[in-house]
Amino acid sequence: MTVTLSGNDLARTIGARLPQAVVEANDRWVLVRRESIAQFANFLKNTPELSFDYLNYVTAVDYHDYFELVYQFTALKDNRQVVVKTRCPRNDATVPSITPVYRGADLQEREVFDLMGIKFEGHPNLKRIFLWEGFQGYPLRKDYL
Amino acid sequence: MTLRTEPFVINFGPFHPSSHGVFRIRFTLDGEVVVDAEPVFGYLHRGIEKLAEERTYTGVIPLTDRLDYISSMNNNLGYVLAVEKLAGITVPERAQYLRVILAELQRVAAHLISVGAFINECGAFFTPFLYMFREREKIVDLLEMVSGQRLLYNFMRVGGFNQDIPEEFLPAARKIIAKLPAHIDEYDRLLMENEVLLARTKGVGILPKETAISIGAAGPVLRGCGVNWDIRKADPYCVYDRMQFDIPTGTVGDCYDRYRVRVEEMRQSVRIVKQALEALPGGPVKAANVPQILRPPVGEAYARIEAPKGELGFYLVSDGGIAPYRCHIRAPSLINLSALRDMVIGWKLQDAVVTFGSIDITMGEVDR
Numbered sequence: 473m474t475v476t477l478s479g480n481d482l483a484r485t486i487g488a489r490l491p492q493a494v495v496e497a498n499d500r501w502v503l504v505r506r507e508s509i510a511q512f513a514n515f516l517k518n519t520p521e522l523s524f525d526y527l528n529y530v531t532a533v534d535y536h537d538y539f540e541l542v543y544q545f546t547a548l549k550d551n552r553q554v555v556v557k558t559r560c561p562r563n564d565a566t567v568p569s570i571t572p573v574y575r576g577a578d579l580q581e582r583e584v585f586d587l588m589g590i591k592f593e594g595h596p597n598l599k600r601i602f603l604w605e606g607f608q609g610y611p612l613r614k615d616y617l
Numbered sequence: 618m619t620l621r622t623e624p625f626v627i628n629f630g631p632f633h634p635s636s637h638g639v640f641r642i643r644f645t646l647d648g649e650v651v652v653d654a655e656p657v658f659g660y661l662h663r664g665i666e667k668l669a670e671e672r673t674y675t676g677v678i679p680l681t682d683r684l685d686y687i688s689s690m691n692n693n694l695g696y697v698l699a700v701e702k703l704a705g706i707t708v709p710e711r712a713q714y715l716r717v718i719l720a721e722l723q724r725v726a727a728h729l730i731s732v733g734a735f736i737n738e739c740g741a742f743f744t745p746f747l748y749m750f751r752e753r754e755k756i757v758d759l760l761e762m763v764s765g766q767r768l769l770y771n772f773m774r775v776g777g778f779n780q781d782i783p784e785e786f787l788p789a790a791r792k793i794i795a796k797l798p799a800h801i802d803e804y805d806r807l808l809m810e811n812e813v814l815l816a817r818t819k820g821v822g823i824l825p826k827e828t829a830i831s832i833g834a835a836g837p838v839l840r841g842c843g844v845n846w847d848i849r850k851a852d853p854y855c856v857y858d859r860m861q862f863d864i865p866t867g868t869v870g871d872c873y874d875r876y877r878v879r880v881e882e883m884r885q886s887v888r889i890v891k892q893a894l895e896a897l898p899g900g901p902v903k904a905a906n907v908p909q910i911l912r913p914p915v916g917e918a919y920a921r922i923e924a925p926k927g928e929l930g931f932y933l934v935s936d937g938g939i940a941p942y943r944c945h946i947r948a949p950s951l952i953n954l955s956a957l958r959d960m961v962i963g964w965k966l967q968d969a970v971v972t973f974g975s976i977d978i979t980m981g982e983v984d985r
Contacts, residue, residue, distance in 0.1 A: 474852035527833045528921075529952075531945040533934055542932065542945075544919065548830065548844065551851055555919075576833030579955055587666070602659035602984055611667050 474546070476500065477554045485522065486515050501542075501555040509541075509558045510568040510594065516545055516554070517573055523547050524554060527574040530581060532588045534614045539565055539590055545574075560590065569595035587612040622648050631660045635738050635970050638980030642957075642973070649965045654958050658951075661984040669944035674700050674775060674911040677944065682769035684929075684946065685982040687730050690723035690760065691924040693773035698854055699920035699931035700775045704913035712777030712902045713855045717893045718790070719760065719772070720855075720922070721886040725797065726756040727925035728879045728886075731977040735876055736808065738974035739817045745808060752800050755793050762786050775911060776904035791894060797887050801880065809880075818872040822960045822972030825870060832955040835927025837878040838976055842870035848923035859896070860889045872975035879977075910939050926950050926977060946985055950978035 479502035483494040493508035504512045516524040524545035533540045543556045560567050569592035571577045581592045582601040589610030592598055600607060609616050630641040639660035645653035665684065669677045681692040694716055701708060708716075733749035757767050763782045764772035772778065808814055824834070826842040839846055847864045849857040865881030867874025913935040921930035927949030934943040953976050960976075961969035 525830050528928065529833075529930060529932065529945070529947040531932055531943075531947075533943045533945075548846055574833070575828075575831045576952055576955055578832075579951055583951075600659075602662040604659070611664060 473551075475552050477552050479503075479555070482522075482554055482556075485519070486512060489515060489519075501557050503557045503559070506541075506558045506560050506567050509543075509556075510570055510573065512556065513543070513545075513570040513573045516556070523549070524552075525549075527570075527576040528553070530570075530577050530584060532584045532590055532612075534588065534612065536562075536614060538562060539588060541567060541584070541590070543570070565590045566593055567591070568593050569598075571595050586610075589613060624652055629970075631657075635974060637734065637974075637978055640978070640980050640983070642969075644966065644969065646966060649967075651961050651964055651966060651969050654961050654969065656954055656957055658984055661980045663985065665985045666944055666946060669941055671940060673939050674913070674941065677941065678773065679769070679771045681946075682771050683981055684948065684985060685727075685924060685926060685950065685979040686768060687979060688723050688727040688925045689768065689770045690719045690772065691727075691922060691929065693770065694720050694855075695920065695922040695924065695929045696931050697773045697775050698922065699918050699933045700911070700913065702920045703916060703918040703933050703935055704775070704911060706776050706904050706907060708777050708904055709901045710856070710898050711781075711900045712904075714893050714897045715778065715782060715902065716773065716855050717857065717860070718890055718897070719763070721889045721893070722756050722759060722790070724886045724925045725883050726753045726760075728883050729753040729756075731925070732804075732876060732879050735872075735971075735974045735977070736814070738971050739814055741808075741813070745804065748804065748807075752797065759786065759790055759793060762789065774903065774907075776907035778902045781902045787894065787897075790890070794887055794890050794894070798884060801883055801887075805880065815873070817968075817971055818876060818975070820869070820871050820873075821968050822872045822964065822975060823870050824956055824960050828956055828959055829870065833952050834956060835949045835953065836923070836925065837875050837882065838927065838953045838956075840864065841867035841875035841878050843868050848921055848928055852921065854920070854922060856893070857889075860892050862889050872971055875975045875977075912937060912939055921947065924949060926979070926982070927953060929982075946982075948982040948985060950980075950982040954978060954983065 478499045479497035482502050483497035487494050496503040524547045526546040526548050528544040531542050538559045541558050546553045586600045624645050624647045627644050631639040641657040643655040665680050681696040682689040684692045729749040733746035736745040761767050764770040829839050829842040843866050862885045865878050915937045917934045919932045921928050930947035932945040933941050936942040960972050
């Protein structure tokens, strides 16, 4: 059975190294300041006692006032998982890309960009994936009808 | 003397017999050798995630059929598990066993197509494919018996099933399951030691284990590299924790390994179906307290299954209304394609086609 690592534990482990990265934590997830998300991902992957080597998915949810990005990571060797979130305001929908750390985020971040209109800074090839270049708007946003 | 050559770009697809639907790869070739490959998606994009936000929770089930349309039962299962997790519904035991039976039958059917199409790509044009369709046809007959449909079943419901299986299903399933191993052995005799197949697949399109993990590959693509990771064991759902089965893995991660893993998985699926048929308890097939119009409490849930192509997950957010506020689908076909470029660069174009076939994608799931 996959064990979900508590967000509180994770906040304690990483918070010591990345002070001010964690905004909020509970037993299900940890909310990270968006400027720190790439560094946070780097710690998740490269800290030996964490070693979350596998990215399950990246997605985004439109909560009207802000967008929430949801990441789930797994440590394959001891079957642990963790959910990390970050938020960005609607009028400044930019988040650092984690593709340089987790290559699996490449196509998924492009998908989020394409459908939700969130720009990923540092993504090597950020362009529309399903819709065509020149398409107006971002369909998964709640104000798109 | 070296011949001066210039790279040139060709489009593979979107309409091509080997493109498994409408998929385009822009190959940059130097002579016959691939120097770059850029996948182009979106030809089958229907906006399923957006459509789901406007339907009731039950109304989304037919949309999930249209993801990986050759394994609809698995898609149904992944989605209803997510809704059940969100709404806190416990499913009766009989329904859980039936779900395992149907999901595993569907896995065999899906692997038969993927292996058959893969052999096609290697040049054995349609003969092995039709052998495999022969068996798939019988499994599809079984699934038609329970659901009335042959491809898009729309059969599973939140809380279980709307109707129990017909009386004639169990004997028919036992009969087919008894015969399947002999058929799989038959393919082995035809193909496993076939020199052409070995020459086309051994050592071709190698995906190193580290790359597979870093791109988040799943299913036979990940296991072909020797990673022992299967959601049915790692994070069991339904009653998989009561089933005895092995997880076949490859060693080097070439096309042959991925093909072998799929063939072995069919054998393991047969094992699981046998056990589930024997242990199938009586009782209701639907939880008693599921309302007609479901309004799960505010919250979020992620449920995942081991679909034939890998980890199929549904991330649902509820705002307490009758429709999902957000329904994200973690599509294994899309994520497995992340490594396509690594796997084909440096190989000849015909090897790239075989490698692409060995990843096994369905465009309905890639584009959604």
